[in-house]
Amino acid sequence: MAATTHFHLSAVLQGHTADVKAVVSPADTLIASASRDNTVGTWQRVGPNAFTPATPFKEHQHFVNSLAVVPPSTEHPNGLIVSGGADKIIYAFDPLDPSTPLYSLIGHDNNVCALTAGINGDVISGSWDFSAKVWRNWNCIYTLKHTQAVWAVLSVEHDVVLTGMDILSVINVDILGSADKTIKLWREGKEIHTYTGHTDAVRGLALYEGVGFVSCSNDSTIRLWSFNGDVLQELSGHTSFIYTIITLPGGEIVSAGEDRTMRVWRGNECVQTITHPCQSIWSVSAMANGDIISAGSDAVVRVWTRHDERKAEEAVIKAFNDEVSSSAIPSNQVGDVDKSKLPSLDALNQPGKKDGEVKMVRVGNAAEAHQWSAAEQQWIKIGEVVDAVGSGRRTEFDGKEYDYVFDIDIGEGVPPLKLPYNVTENPYQAAQEFIWKHEIPQGYLDQIANFIIQNAKGVTLGTGTSGHSDPFTGGGRYVPGGAGGGQQSLGDPFTGAGRYVPTGSAAGHSATQSSSGSSATPKAASGSYIPKVGYTTFRAANVAAILTKLVQFNGDLEKSMDYDGSLALTSDQRIRLESFMNSLANPSKFTSTFNPQSDLPILEKIALLWPAQYRFPGIDVLRLVVLHSSEVVKQWGGDLAARLARIGSFDGEGSVSRGKEDVKVVETNRMLVWRLVANTFERNDGVEWAWNDRLKIILLVKQNIPEASNKNLRVALATVLLNFAVLLNEKKQDDALRVELLEHVLELQKAETDAESEFRSFVTLGTLIHNNAAAKEAAQLMDVKDVLSKAERTTGDAELKLKQAERELRKVLG
Incomplete structure (x- = not known):
């Protein structure tokens, strides 16, 4: 049987309709493949x-x-194939009769992303639920906990004593690789060693006979370890995430990942690089006859062989090479390309120095990338280098044309991932597909979508057409930190044309919407800002856009592999949500529509129980509901402050509880929490709640001010402080809190650059000091006058407004 030293294409297996995530070979005559279909x-x-x-x-x-x-x-002479996935269930079936599962293993709470089996029939599973489980006789005997997702599992068996056909003793040693960058060794369910060294998630593990084991990582490296923890070798060559790794009987290592390549390593050298016509190679596996299998994001399984008699026909090999050569490589993947300085095709007459070496050449007006194949002893075209953004022409990527191909940076020192995008697509859908493909945490959805929106903003769709626009990305899209989701500006809430003029009501609980989404009492009858009477609320809203975002997020949770599907709303809850939200524009109708028994659990789920990155539309709904209903305060009043702390990712003492949450997500949620708190002052029961829980609320304010870099968050904080200043004047109590509020307002003012927040802070200071000797003395000791010079920074109407507030504040200071 003739054999070569390099692998050649043997077979192409097509039939799946989505990414193939895993492949195994129970026998030389059989292959099994797991897919996202x-x-x-x-x-x-x-x-x-x-x-x-x-x-x-x-x-x-x-x-x-x-x-x-x-x-x-x-019992199972054909062996068994075990499969796991996003439905959290592990199935086992006969490979020759896959019609019905023979066993179903239920116990994981999230996607089962890794499986392995021992010769004694044990199954080990790894999951996004931060655990691995050891199953014996189809029952879970151990649960092994990590602090992040367990991406890789490996079973090693020592001290196996056999008598006849009976196993008398098995000491199981399991090795787990995790997203927490560590590898752990477990014996009989107990952790006995932790291997550290990788700088990103560990994605694959394989035994290395007679030495130890190998690992691969999102840090683009391969490491060979001894079992006592020594790193014996580190291999570098991949240019992106490495998803999969195996070892061959002769000691060779095969790896593959996000850089389109499968690589064969011998010793410390990469001896063969096989580029695929797809971005992600998710899995490689070995067959008993020495062949290997690869599977990737193009939904194709490929078999590779070193034996001439199993090589594919020339037509199949040519078709594969044509696919690879027609692929597009964005220029930002290989660096800036000055086509005028590239060598001509003649440069390919010189052989490469090593397998996998890439050389770019100029062919007419195009730049081509060619890779040296030691197996073929020739340069093989692996794609055309195209502009990633702003090229003025369509860009080909993964065999398709796109308007843009973006780089998405997902970590320091980690190669960026490629995100293809057409301007006709919904950016959120493109971002979601990207997250699913690369198995990125769901919390990055908005960040990636906003990146697309910002970088594709040069293209405008729908000009001159119907007034309807995409609620996710159009002019009326829902932007929680903005001014009411695309609504028209209605002027300054204190002095603008849409202002509320009180008619004898000290509280001023009716108001109109404004450009900032807030409302407030305007100047007093004397024409002054200070002291402020009446409370300021945030009323503006694009209810349709908020509802659309909620429906989108609910759909994401229904099919998400990150979260328990029970977090999604039921069909009945969705109908109720839509019903009471559609009535928000009409307060009298809302009162008759809103049902606390059925609807408060919905509000709790979407604003509190949903993951942090999904909460903001739910918090926004809660902000609107408290304007028109007393039920939230009535039902939750005793626990409302604690609920708001959890919604805004504070712990019970008011300090930040970030975990892995994105800073921008936390800022957005907190901004909406403070708008919600401001809106509780709309109703008498809310005012009483704010007074009774004032110390808890102000503690959260105090903790949030130093970290409030977002403009809209600072305006919301300033508004809450302003409302408490008005409340203190109404109650004529708690001078200690009055002085404390002075400190918090000054802290907020230290680095203030936004005119609206600055103005509200000036009015708050004046309202706190007005007719209160203790506060006036405290303000003088705190050098309040030092902040007044900031008013000179502004221009136009903002300058006039601030200067008037400055004059009034100086007057009350004396």
């Missing part, structure tokens, strides 16, 4: 280089992401 495909060998699809396994209800092979036994 919710199936496990099985493929029977029908010739040296040919396979035919057999009956797929269709029990999974979501993406299938992991596979393992349980060796043959007396």
Whole structure:
């Protein structure tokens, strides 16, 4: 049987309709593949280089992401294929009869992303629920906890004593790789060693016979470890995430990942690089006959061989090479390209120095990338280098044309990922597909979508057409930190044309909307700002856009692999949500529509129980509801401050509880929490709640001020402080709190650059000091006058408004 030193294409298996995430080979005649089309495909060998699809396994209800092979036994002479995925269930089925699962393992709370099996029939599973489980005789005997998702599992067995066909003693040693960048060694369910060294998530593990094991990581490196924790070798060559790794009997290592390549390593050298016509190679696996299998994001499984008799026909090899050469490589993947300085095709007459070396050449007006193949002893075109952004022409990526191909940076020192985008797409949908493809935490959805919106803003769609626009990205889109989701400006809430003029009501509980989304009492009858009477609220809202965002997020949670599907609203809850939200524009109708028994649990779910990155539209709904209903304060009053602390990611003492939450997510949620608090002053029961829980609320304000860099967040904080200043004047109590508020307002003013927040702070200071000797003395000791010079920074109407507030504040200071 003739053999070569390099792998060549043997077979191309097509049949899946989405990414193939895992491949295994129970026997030389059989391959199994797991896909995001919710199936496990099985493929029977029908010739040296040919396979035919057999009956797929269709029990999974979501993406299938992991596979393992349980060796043959007396009970299961064909062995078993074990599969796991986003539906959290692990199934085991006979590879020759995949019609029905023989076993179903239920216990994980999230996506099952890794599986392996031991020769004794144990199954080890790794999950996004931060755990691995060891299953024996189809029952969970151990749960092994990490602090992040467990991406890789490996079973090692020592001290196995056999008598006849009975296993007398098995000491199981399991190795786990995790998103927390560590690898852990476990014996009989107990952690005995932690391996550290990788700088990003560990994605794959494999035994290295006679030495230890190898690991691969999102940090683009491969490490060879001894079991006692020594790093014996580190291999670098991949230019992006490495998702999968295996070892071959002769000691070679095969790896693949996000840089389109599968690489074969011998010793410390990469001896072969095989570029694929897809961005992500998710899985590689070895067959008993020495062949290897690869699977990727183009939904194709490929078999590779070193044996001439199993090589694919020339037409198949040519088709594969043509696919690779027609791929597009964004210029920002290879650095700035000055086509005029590239060598001509003649440069390819010189052989490469090593396998996988990439050389760019100029062909007419195009720049081509060619890769040296030591196996073929020639340069192979792997794609055309195209502009990533702003090229003025369509960009080809992964075999398709796009308007843009963006770089998405997901970590320091980690190569960026490529995000293709057409201007006709919904940016949020493009961002969601990107998250699913690269298995990025769901919390990055808005950040990625906003990146797309900002960088594709040079293209405008729909000009001259219907007034309807995309609620996610159009002019009327819902932007929680903005001025009411695309609504028209109605002027300054204190002095503008839409202002509320009180008619004898000290509280001024009716108001109109403003450009900042807030409302307030205007000048007093004397024409002054200070002292402020009446409370300021945030009323403006694009209810339709908020509802659209809620529906979108609910759909994401229904199909998310990150979160329990029970977080999503039921169909009945969605109908109730839409019903009472549609009535928000009419307060009398809302009162008759809103049902506390059925609707408060909905508000609690979307504003408090949903993950932080999904909460902001729910908090916004709660902000509007407290304007028109006493039920939130009535039902939650005793616990409302604590609920708001949890909604805004504060702990019980008011300090920040960030975890892994994005800073921007936390800022947005807190800004809406403070708008909500301001709106509780709209109703008498809310005013009483604010007074009774004033110390708890102000403690949260105090903790938030030093970190409030976002303009809208600072305006919301200033408004809450202003409302408490008005409340203190109404109650004529608690001078100690009055002085404390002076300190907080001055702290907020220290680095203030926004005119609206600054103005509200000036009015708050004046309102606190007005006719209060203790506050006046405290203000003088605090050098309040030092902040007044800031008014000179502003121009136009803002300058006039601030200067008037400055004059009034100087007057009350004396």
